Amino acid sequence: MGRYGTWVIDADGHGGDLPDWQSRLPPEFQPHMERRRARIRQHFANLPGVGVRETRGTAKTTSLERPGMTDPKARLEDMDLEGIDQTIMFPGGAGEEWAGLDRDFAIALCRTLNDARAEFLRYEPKRLMSVAKLPLIDPAAAAAELRRAVTEHGMVGMVTPQHVREKNLDDPAFDVVWRTAEELGVAVCVHGGGQAIDQVPIGVDRWKTRLEVHAFTHPVGQMMAVMAFTVGGILHRFPKLRVAFLEANTAWLPFWLERLDEHWELTPEQAPHIDRKPSEYFLSGRCFIGCDPDERYLPHVVDALGEGVLVYASDYCHWDCRFPDTVKLLVERSDLSAQAKKALFEDNPRRLYALA
Secondary structure, X not given: OOOOOOOOEEEEEEOOOOOOHHHHOOHHHHHHHHHHHHHHHXXXXXXXXXXXXXXXXXXXXXXXXXXXXXXXXXXXXXXXHHOOOEEEEEOOOOOOOOHHHOHHHHHHHHHHHHHHHHHHHOOOOOOEEEOEEOOOOOHHHHHHHHHHHHHHHOOOEEEEXXXXXXXXXXXXXXXXXXXXXXXXXXXXXXXOOOOOOOOOOOOHHHOOOHHHHHHHHHHHHHHHHHHHXXXXXXXXXXXXXXXXXXXXXXXXXHHHHHHHHHHHHHOHHHOOOOOOOHHHHHOOOOEEEEEOOOOOOHHHHHHHHOOOOEEEOOOOOOOOOOOOOHHHHHHOOOOOOHHHHHHHHHHHHHHHHOOO
């Protein structure tokens, strides 16, 4: 049990990529990787920690260099420092799912990344866990890689961007992926991706700064994803599927579910894939949303939607995280009950990821 006397499961941390993982790609894909590295540097040149090294603000411009991002021993030390018992780690998001629109490269890239992450996890598998990165440019290949990552490596879920290029997540092409996740009993985690390389932009092309792009794409992208899973019928078609919507804060969710319900009540025939309010699918015990420790409106979300939807996210160790104080900030809050804190620290992440 962590340093604050409560069991803490980090539902959304980062890192878990070994320093040399890219060198493990098959030789025929090494030129692809070299071109990709150059594109990433250019595309994210205005992102703190990638291109931005100085700011007058509070962004952690060297956070990605923290040893715990790539060294499992150092990661466990940072977890102990912060008061985290178990973490579910997410790989970086730069469009690996379509990898320069090259199907074979995307498959090789995701497979190599998942294999390397599995090696990281083996250092302490009871505390270090991960979701799988999938080549969603080919849904059938993505489903096969998910099955391999779960059955061979014990991964506890998958990550998907908010949309996959020109397709929304409720596109029937992805049903094979959701069906596989449901069959395997693992979580589907929607996590960013709107600003990735070669993504079809939704709104982000209107903005010039990373401040604007980052502030806009995460919550708006998750609003799209929530609509796809509820109104679009994914949760109806797959009644045992568990889904998390991460890295986008939380205060928008009560408003968005209310608005979706209102529009369904006005024109239910325009949502032929569902038979109840969108919010009823979300609040069925299968959907979760990641929370930052210092969000002002967390009590409002709990009051509006109940204690069963929030999951704690450290966001370790991104430029906008609150390391090493994320657990401390939540523990010390006086506007959340002890029961609500236990739910977001332990009960809800345990249900999301089906942890014993």
